Amino acid sequence: MPQSLDAEAVRAWCSLALEALGREREEIDAINVYPVADGDTGTNLYLTVESAAQAVDAVFAAHETGESVPALADVVRAMAHGALLGARGNSGTILAQLLRGVAERISGGQDLAGALRRAAQLAREAVAHPVEGTILSVASAAADAAASSPADAARAAYAGARAALEETPRQLEVLGRAGVVDAGGRGLLMVLGALVEAVVGEAPVAPVLAHARREPQTDALRPCADGGPAFEVIYLLEADDAAVARLRTRLDGLGDSLVVVGGDGLWNVHVHVDDAGAAVEAGVEAGRPYRIRITHFDSASPASSTREPVQRAVVAVVPGEGLAGLCTEAGATTVPARPGEPPASGELVEAIRRAHAREVVLLPNDPALRHTAAAAAEQARTEGIRVALIPTRSPVQGIAALAVHEPDRRFDEDVVAMTAAAGATRYAELAVAERQSWTSAGVCQAGDVLGLIDGDVAVIGADVTATAVTVLDRMLSSGGELVTLVLGAAAPETLAHSLERHVREGYLAVDTVTYEGGDAGTPLMIGVE
Structure with a gap:
């Protein structure tokens, strides 16, 4: 049984955390009432960990020999970088900073207990106005409880986090009114449980949380019910430390729930504001913002949209602007695939929602996206969207499928024709x-x-x-x-x-x-x- 946090254990941790959050995602979403009751904390945490896990897998895949594993420092840095790039929402952004703190200390040779303490410290520093009864409280309790050896530290951190999570409804009034524990803290507990399983070899006993399954009160779940900011703005930012310090001050004056995480020239910025344009403009003045995502809280739920859905749409993953333009002209909703940055399942789900159709044909156009696309299709189906996944392995197969797409015929017939066209296309x-290497x-x-x-x-x-x-x-x-x-x-x-x-x-x-x-x-x- 593993009893240390080595490279393989970190890979297992990411995989197990992703699996755990996948199981609990919907329930965590359901108890999300703070800072905004937009019902996406579980999804945001899942997407953040998914990005971290993909980055770790890429390090292992790039390792040249099969007889050894990558260095622990390389793996934990990849985990933190992946989480930073894929961080979503308030809790996801904080989790990315927690993983950054773990990576900083582990790569420097410190033990797990010291890494968890650094993680909790960095997370608090990243939040403009820390609030008790949140994921920050759970992280601090985990760090305070952590013991010396990796196995003992992981077990004690989990136990401390579990006890702190039970206290969150008594620390934060909005949680007490809704009768739930903090959603972000609940997600962090799942991540720490995965850490225990990765290091110790046995999963901890799942907690029976007194406030975890109670139906929240309707008033507590209404987005923006307290008159808070209307938009969530998130972007990656390339900027130096001095510019980011100025950006923090400016964004703090524009809104709330400000979290800025990262370092070494790359940052993930999260804030709730009424003026989304001003938040983006502040980022432009500080450096180079990209991957900008703006969500209106009143329209965060698919059920809130008043636009009449179209009958059928095609969602295609495409590399390069030229192909994106071609597929858009053909009527598809496109998802960019940047070199070395494959889209996560959450991006595919968002594209399916953006297509606003009752029936969707999904073209991943890459064999490596098979499982990601399947997860996105399954999530969209739970939202009442009929999704057919055609396992296209190359963009040219996707082009062939789009060429025979006819939205006016029956859905099954259209899917069969598109599948046949893709399958008949060699790529x-x-x-x-x-580098020098063996090939077929x-x-x-x-x-x-x-x-x-x-x-x-x-x-x-x-x-x-x-x-x-x-x-x-x-x-x-x-x-x-x-x-x-x-x-x-x-x-x-x-x-x-x-x-x-x-x-x-x-x-x-x-x-x-x-x-x-x-x-x-x-x-x-x-x-x-």
Whole structure:
């Protein structure tokens, strides 16, 4: 049984925490009454941990040998960075700062007890006006209770957090009126329970919380019932420490629930305000804000929307602005996939909601997003939306599916036609090798051009155009009627002309269509139907 917090234990912690929050997400959402009763604390915590877990998995996947594991410091830093990038809502942002504190001390060689104390300290410093009876109280109690050894520290921290959570209704009046414990604190307890299981090897006994399952009072759950700010504003910010200090002061004067977490030039900013534009403008003056999310509390719930839903929509994950524009023109709601930053399930759920349709066809366009897309589809179904997930493995398969999409026919018939079109499309892409490694086509060297067909390396070459021609010939050797070329920003200027001419001269019955993909993360994608 593991009794220490090593790299594998951190990976297990993230995975177990994600699983636990997934089980309890809806119940945590249901007891969310502070600071705003918008019913999303469980979801926000889940999305934050999901981003942390994905970052940790990426470190393990990038490790070169299978005989050893990444360094503990690299793993905990990835966990904290992933949480920072994916932090959602008030509690999610605070949890990201807690994980940052843990990573800071663990990577510096300190024990788990010291890491939990640093985490609680950083979290309080990040909140403009700390309030007792919240996730901060639970975090402090966990840190105060933590003992010396990792196993003892994890158990004691969990026990301390559990006792503190029971006290939250007596510390915060709004919780007492609603008859619930703090939602953020409840979520943190799940994360600490996962830590116990990862370090000790056994899950702690689940608590029976006196206030956890009681139906909240209607008045306590009404968003903005107390006349508070109308908008939640969240963004990532690239800025130096001095600029962030000024930003804190300005945002504190604009609204409440201000939490600014991060460091080393990258920050996650969360605030509730009436003037969302002013909050974003303050970020622009401080540095470079991006991934800006603005939520109106009165419209946070899908049930509050008065716009009549359309019958059917398509949601597609796409890399690059060019493909996003193409899919938008075809009527799809798009979700960007940035290099190294795959969308989380929450982003897909938000896109499904944004499509505002009774029926949705979801195109993940990446095999790595299979489980993420499935989780998003399942969540949307619980909200009454009929979702069909077509397991497209490449954007060119998504393009093929969109080409035959007809919203006027029956849903099942449309899904079958789109699935058939995607399945009939072979896909390929070019990539540049970053290091020497073994592939299914032999050994490649750093800088080699790799031609991947249906996800496997089939060609190793030295030139983009020559490799693309070889890939095309292999794909067309088994037949085809239409070649789709998606050019990335790094593609040679003459690539499209060369490939179009090659197809025209060598395959008389095959048509070619070319699209500009923008920064799609690859010089070229190819589809053959």
